[in-house]
Amino acid sequence: xxxFIGLLIGILIGIFWDVNIPDKFSPYMSVAILACLDSVxxxxxxxxxxxxxxxxxxxxxxxxxALAAALAYLGDKLGIPIYMAAVIVFxxxxxxNFAIIRRLVIEKAKSHE
Amino acid sequence: MKKYISQVVVAVVCALLGFLLAYQFKLxxxxxxxxxxxxxxxxxxxxxxxxQLKKEKEDYEKKNNEILRQxxxxxxxxxxxxxxxxxxxxxxxxxxxxxxxxxxxxxxxVLYLKPKDNVFSNNVVTQYLTDNxxxxxxxxxxxxxxxxxxxxxxxxxxxxxxxxxxxxSFILINGEKISPRERIxxxxxxxxxxxxxxxxxxxxxxxxxxxxxxxxxDESDNIKMGKFSKMFxxxxxxxxx
Numbered sequence: 001x002x003x004f005i006g007l008l009i010g011i012l013i014g015i016f017w018d019v020n021i022p023d024k025f026s027p028y029m030s031v032a033i034l035a036c037l038d039s040v041x042x043x044x045x046x047x048x049x050x051x052x053x054x055x056x057x058x059x060x061x062x063x064x065x066a067l068a069a070a071l072a073y074l075g076d077k078l079g080i081p082i083y084m085a086a087v088i089v090f091x092x093x094x095x096x097n098f099a100i101i102r103r104l105v106i107e108k109a110k111s112h113e
Numbered sequence: 114m115k116k117y118i119s120q121v122v123v124a125v126v127c128a129l130l131g132f133l134l135a136y137q138f139k140l141x142x143x144x145x146x147x148x149x150x151x152x153x154x155x156x157x158x159x160x161x162x163x164x165q166l167k168k169e170k171e172d173y174e175k176k177n178n179e180i181l182r183q184x185x186x187x188x189x190x191x192x193x194x195x196x197x198x199x200x201x202x203x204x205x206x207x208x209x210x211x212x213x214x215x216x217x218x219x220x221x222x223v224l225y226l227k228p229k230d231n232v233f234s235n236n237v238v239t240q241y242l243t244d245n246x247x248x249x250x251x252x253x254x255x256x257x258x259x260x261x262x263x264x265x266x267x268x269x270x271x272x273x274x275x276x277x278x279x280x281x282s283f284i285l286i287n288g289e290k291i292s293p294r295e296r297i298x299x300x301x302x303x304x305x306x307x308x309x310x311x312x313x314x315x316x317x318x319x320x321x322x323x324x325x326x327x328x329x330x331d332e333s334d335n336i337k338m339g340k341f342s343k344m345f346x347x348x349x350x351x352x353x354x
Contacts, residue, residue, distance in 0.1 A: 006124030007131040014135025029137055036130045043123070054119030061126050 003043075027076075028069040031086050035064035038090040041097040048104040064090075174342060213270040213341040217261050221302035221336045222309060224250070225329040228294060240322045242293040244277040244284055249320045250299060251275070257311035259303040261338055265291045266298070268341040287343060300336050 039061040046052040068086040075082030192202035209215050228241065251269055254262050262269040267286045276285050283290040291297060301308055309332065311317060318328055 002120045002124045003127045006127035009124075010128030010131025010133075011135045012131075013128070014132040015139065017132075019136065026137070026140060029133065033130070033133050033137060036133065040127065040130060054122055058122060058126060 003040075027083070028072045031068040031072045031083050032065040034087060034090045035068040036061055038093045038097070039064055041094050041101070045097045045101050045104070048101060048108075177342065211260075212345070213261065213268040214345075216338065216340050217302060218335055218337045219260070219302040220305050220334045221259070221300065221332075222305065222312070223331040223333065223336060224299040224301075224312070225331070226297040226299070226323075226326045227329070229325055229327050240325050241281055242284070242297065242322055242326065243281055244275045246321055246323050247275050247284065247286075247297075249323075250318075253311055253317060254299075254301045254303070254308060257303070257307045259301040259308060261302045263300045263338045264297065266339050267291070268339060270341045270345070272345055273341075287341065300338055302336055302338060305332055305334075 039057060042060065043052060043057045046057070068083075068090070071086055072083040188202055188205070192198045206215070210217055226242065247264060251262055251264075264275075264286055267273075267289055269286075273287050274285075277283075277293075278285065281293060283292050309330070312330060
């Protein structure tokens with residue numbers, strides 16, 4: 001739906017717009033992207049179980065991204081790869097959300113027959 | 114209305130995510146391209162490039178010598194006209210000689226520095242010469258009146274820097290490498306007695322790693338020394354009018 005269209009538009013902008021974000025931010029960008037992906041999967045699951053609240057989604061999106069970037073930065077300064085924690089947790093949550101989405105979709109498909 | 118706002122906000126947020134993803138991928142792709150470009154320099158390419166550059170350098174040196182010879186001819190022709198130009202030409206020639214831009218000859222000494230063989234003293238670890246020792250010797254020679262010095266046929270000029278590479282695998286003089294593991298020849302033109310006196314002074318050559326080197330000295334009445342074949346740089350100094 002709209003979210004998908006928004007995603008496509010964003011990808012197109014990313015390909016064609018030559019922004020110069022300073023290179024030192026790029027490791028933090030990766031972790032932030034992971035956090036955003038996790039938020040999106042959570043949102044998809046919430047909308048499938050009719051539980052979606054936009055404000056929770058948005059606050060989770062930006063909050064998680066900011067926290068993940070901050071943790072990565074802190075880990076850089078301290079010399080501990082703290083970003084690992086973000087990677088493992090967000091990766092785990094993406095898989096969990098995906099499993100729930102999968103179940104919901106299959107149940108919906110079954111109940112439609 | 115609220116539903117629309119929330120949908121729009123969700124769309125905006127997804128757009129942001131898409132943008133971040135695309136940007137990150139683009140960035141990583143350009144980084145990879147840059148890295149793979151560098152890695153295409155394997156050893157064979159490097160050696161062929163070095164050979165090619167060496168040959169170019171020789172060709173340029175030959176051309177340079179030829180041009181200098183022609184220049185000398187023109188100058189001589191111009192100076193044979195009258196006395197003032199003769200005087201100017203003489204000053205020019207003298208200046209060039211002192212700068213190191215022409216080959217010179219004269220009485221002086223030749224020093225040969227060779228690393229001592231460890232055959233007889235196995236517990237003496239050979240330390241190799243660094244730039245400090247060479248600078249020390251050059252300083253001693255200049256102090257004793259040397260008018261021209263060359264190390265391994267590289268003329269020492271007032272813009273010559275001597276520096277060891279890190280790890281001391283070679284020493285750079287005038288941007289060219291010499292190896293401290295092989296024999297180093299230092300020539301100096303000046304008053305023979307003073308130069309010899311300075312070098313024979315007890316303890317003169319007991320500086321740092323020089324003790325690990327075998328020092329042989331030859332005197333001669335006709336030492337020939339090549340010129341400094343590169344360009345002097347004077348882009349920052351200007352005369353005060």
